[in-house]
Amino acid sequence: MKKLILFFLAFTFSNIFSQEYHFDYFIEKQINKVKPDKERIISNSFYDSNNKFKLTLDTYNEITRGFIFDKNTNLRHCFKVRRDNGSVSFQYVHTNDFSNKKNNKDYSKDDILEIKRIDSLQYSIIVFKNEKRKRKRFTAVVNLEKSDFNNLDIQADYNRCDEIGKEIGKLLDPRFNYNIKKLQINYSSGYIFETTISRIQKVDLSLKLPEKLIIKEFDFFGEFQD
Known part of the structure; x- marks a missing residue:
């Protein structure tokens, strides 16, 4: 298997940042749907083994985005992902705010x-x-x-x-x-x-958020507009 060469750039918008995430492992998973039909998916993510944060990479229409869902704040941060000759760079795009839980019914509380x-x-x-x-x-x-x-x-x-x-x-x-x-x-x-x-590959990736977040409503298809 060809080894991935990881090189990271965090594009910044300000000299002061509200938060920084650090990831020390890259994890590649193979997901096989066995029933009712067969399908294979490759899942890539970065993992923070100390604070348990995860940066997932999702691709739709050949456009890749990175997402960090911070369970402490219920904020989901979106990053553009650029690949070039085996290197990967990230650029902050916007944040989805899921802190309003009024419409989220806990269907599993009695499980x-x-x-x-x-x-x-x-x-x-x-x-x-x-x-x-x-x-x-x-x-x-x-x-x-x-x-x-x-x-x-x-x-x-x-x-x-x-x-x-x-x-x-x-x-x-x-x-x-x-x-x-x-x-x-x-x-x-x-x-x-x-x-x-x-x-599983050891890495050293840091992504910084701007001091002022760009808050947008969640729109799955809109996430993958260049």
Whole structure:
């Protein structure tokens, strides 16, 4: 596999910045949709192993954007991504404000999370829709590997994934760090996804936000307009 050469530029708008994000790992994942039809997706992201922030790279119509969702502020920062001869540069574009939670219904608050140890590096997850445990949202199997850093980021279409990761962490040997090597999710709707890590690379990337953020309403297609 051709090794990615990483070179980063953070374009700035002011000499004073409100916040800076730092990422120390690049992670490439392969996502296979198994059912109802087959599809393969390559997912790239940068990870902050200290503060757990993530910069995801999404591509639509051959235009790539980088997104940081800050759970502490409910702000989502968008960056233009330029690729040139193996190097990558980032330019801040705007921020989406999701701090208004009035319209966000917590559909999963009564769900029951059942997490069991299969062995020291494998765990099962069942998410039941209520305490009767008769209906499931999804089931999953997580395969871990010992790592230089902790990353228990469960990537699923579910708003309590952080809680699931924390519960798995409680079952692990605290002497070691762990990373999710493979995750298989079976949704009750019939969709099955398998995610595996294909590459982890040590990097040194810092992105700075301008002192005054450009706040825009969220528009998926508008995000990818050059």
